[in-house]
Amino acid sequence: PARDALLEVNNVEVIYNHVILVLKGVSLSVPKGGITALLGGNGAGKTTTLKAISNLLRSERGEVTKGTIRYAGERIQDLEPAALVRRGVIQVMEGRHCFEHLTVEENLLTGAYTRRDGKAAIQSDLEMVYAYFPRLKERRKSQAGYTSGGEQQMCAIGRALMSRPRMILLDEPSMGLAPQLVEQIFEIVRAVNEGEGVSFLLAEQNTNVALRYAHDGYILENGRVVMDGPAAALRENPDVKEFYLGMS
Numbered sequence: 001p002a003r004d005a006l007l008e009v010n011n012v013e014v015i016y017n018h019v020i021l022v023l024k025g026v027s028l029s030v031p032k033g034g035i036t037a038l039l040g041g042n043g044a045g046k047t048t049t050l051k052a053i054s055n056l057l058r059s060e061r062g063e064v065t066k067g068t069i070r071y072a073g074e075r076i077q078d079l080e081p082a083a084l085v086r087r088g089v090i091q092v093m094e095g096r097h098c099f100e101h102l103t104v105e106e107n108l109l110t111g112a113y114t115r116r117d118g119k120a121a122i123q124s125d126l127e128m129v130y131a132y133f134p135r136l137k138e139r140r141k142s143q144a145g146y147t148s149g150g151e152q153q154m155c156a157i158g159r160a161l162m163s164r165p166r167m168i169l170l171d172e173p174s175m176g177l178a179p180q181l182v183e184q185i186f187e188i189v190r191a192v193n194e195g196e197g198v199s200f201l202l203a204e205q206n207t208n209v210a211l212r213y214a215h216d217g218y219i220l221e222n223g224r225v226v227m228d229g230p231a232a233a234l235r236e237n238p239d240v241k242e243f244y245l246g247m248s
């Protein structure tokens with residue numbers, strides 16, 4: 001096992017509906033305090049990998065049929081998502097998923113539901129989230145459904161932070177956002193990583209931005225890791241440049 005790995009995915013295979021083999025033996029690791037990017041095109045298996053880790057495949061009729069997933073040394077693949085949240089692992093789903101009829105602040109507070117500590121701690125974490133996302137503070141009384149796409153993405157990440165995670169699985173944070181907002185979201189990811197020590201595994205089709213903020217990356221193609229390494233090395237790799245960064 002990799003030294004100082006917080007999350008270790010080893011040779012994981014996922015099958016949907018008992019027959020559709022989608023992950024064909026994926027291995028990756030996220031170091032403690034790392035930002036690791038999971039890259040690849042549409043349908044490569046990024047979301048499936050994140051859902052395998054957070055045990056969200058069952059509702060999609062998917063199943064991990066081979067391999068192991070360990071977090072902080074513990075095998076986690078049979079744990080319920082809520083049990084994982086209590087251990088500090090939380091997923092932010094693609095497409096943001098805020099509760100549209102709740103206000104921004106109510107959304108953030110729903111993120112604290114698994115916690116057993118008191119009101120004061122939750123209040124101080126709310127302030128922590130607002131410090132990273134001043135925009136959410138301005139919008140805290142607004143109904144989430146009426147906020148912009150960027151604000152909803154912030155709200156989804158902020159809500160995850162309210163569970164006091166050690167690791168966030170972030171699915172496609174750039175999706176549907178203007179370049180400037182994408183940059184802003186990634187700046188916040190970096191700030192949370194540095195400020196709170198939260199580790200990130202982030203799935204992204206936007207290779208360019210992901211490799212500028214991540215420390216390491218894995219490229220998935222057709223359910224297999226085809227390349228991995230430090231982000232700086234991947235950025236300079238000729239194949240990555242040609243096929244993923246659109247330059248040659």
Ligand code: ATP
Binds near residue numbers: 047060
């Ligand atoms: P995207 O960016 O489109 O989400 P991705 O890399 O995250 O792409 P996945 O969503 O993991 O890819 O999908 C990988 C493959 O698994 C695709 O071929 C997809 O059609 C298939 N797949 C995903 N969910 C299911 C499901 N519930 N049942 C059957 N096949 C599925």
